[in-house]
Amino acid sequence: MATRRPFVGGNWKMNTTAREADALARAVTAPAADDIDIAVFPPFVYLDRVSAALRQAGSPTIVGAQDLDHRDNGALTGQVSAAMLTDLGCTAALTGHSERRHILGDSDDLVGLKTARALGSGLICLLCIGETLEQREAGDTDAVNERQLRAGLAHAKPASLDALVVAYEPVWAIGTGRTASPEDAQNAHAAIRGVLADLTDNRTAQATRILYGGSVKPSNAAELFAQPDIDGGLIGGASLDPEAFAAICQAATHTTSTTSSAR
Numbered sequence: 276m277a278t279r280r281p282f283v284g285g286n287w288k289m290n291t292t293a294r295e296a297d298a299l300a301r302a303v304t305a306p307a308a309d310d311i312d313i314a315v316f317p318p319f320v321y322l323d324r325v326s327a328a329l330r331q332a333g334s335p336t337i338v339g340a341q342d343l344d345h346r347d348n349g350a351l352t353g354q355v356s357a358a359m360l361t362d363l364g365c366t367a368a369l370t371g372h373s374e375r376r377h378i379l380g381d382s383d384d385l386v387g388l389k390t391a392r393a394l395g396s397g398l399i400c401l402l403c404i405g406e407t408l409e410q411r412e413a414g415d416t417d418a419v420n421e422r423q424l425r426a427g428l429a430h431a432k433p434a435s436l437d438a439l440v441v442a443y444e445p446v447w448a449i450g451t452g453r454t455a456s457p458e459d460a461q462n463a464h465a466a467i468r469g470v471l472a473d474l475t476d477n478r479t480a481q482a483t484r485i486l487y488g489g490s491v492k493p494s495n496a497a498e499l500f501a502q503p504d505i506d507g508g509l510i511g512g513a514s515l516d517p518e519a520f521a522a523i524c525q526a527a528t529h530t531t532s533t534t535s536s537a538r
């Protein structure tokens with residue numbers, strides 16, 4: 276039997292000042308991370324100080340970037356490469372977050388290029404997928420997830436997929452206070468795992484962590500994380516509140532999923 280270690284990530288988005296970032300970083304050094312992976316995704320400009328603060332505290336908390344460019348270097352004003360991120364002590368990155376897709380214009384193909392670059396650079400890559408309300412109401416949830424997952428992994432090398440984490444984040448649930456029911460989320464996660472098995476193999480699909488994101492709070496985290504195919508969460512708003520984030524991490528700690536195939 277293989278186990279999927281729970282994973283909880285806090286996406287700070289374009290929030291915090293330098294001082295607030297320091298305080299949040301100090302706060303996330305606290306939770307015991309023995310049987311869970313905890314990650315924070317601060318704004319680019321605070322990655323250096325957050326990663327230094329966590330290193331100094333001896334914290335196992337993973338520091339990740341909210342985005343990256345898929346190219347090596349060059350005349351690309353404002354962009355940040357994978358090598359720059361690893362230089363700063365980053366070991367993870369988000370790709371395909373709904374705000375990047377729907378507000379900042381990242382296409383399915385660009386998300387695939389960024390995902391391949393993150394994984395190929397040795398970063399843990401949280402590939403975010405999820406349907407809009409319109410797509411959900413049209414009954415297209417699984418089809419959208421499948422399309423985004425296939426495009427997101429189209430350029431990735433099979434050998435790099437050990438560092439893949441998928442985050443299912445229905446767009447209508449992000450930052451809205453609305454959450455998918457545990458049953459609906461479980462159904463979406465099971466379908467995503469099925470697509471992963473088709474794209475890779477059963478062993479990889481069973482070992483890959485699939486996180487739920489969308490208005491996760493201390494009050495709904497345990498029920499969501501208790502679902503067999505939900506392996507933790509990607510948290511936006513509540514990750515800016517250290518007590519709420521710690522409670523969500525705690526809810527994930529005792530939900531290690533066992534899978535039937537060894538990895």
Ligand code: PEP
Pocket residue numbers: 286444448449450451452488489490491509510511512513
């Ligand atoms: C997110 O930004 O990934 C997210 C899930 O946000 P929130 O928890 O605020 O809905």
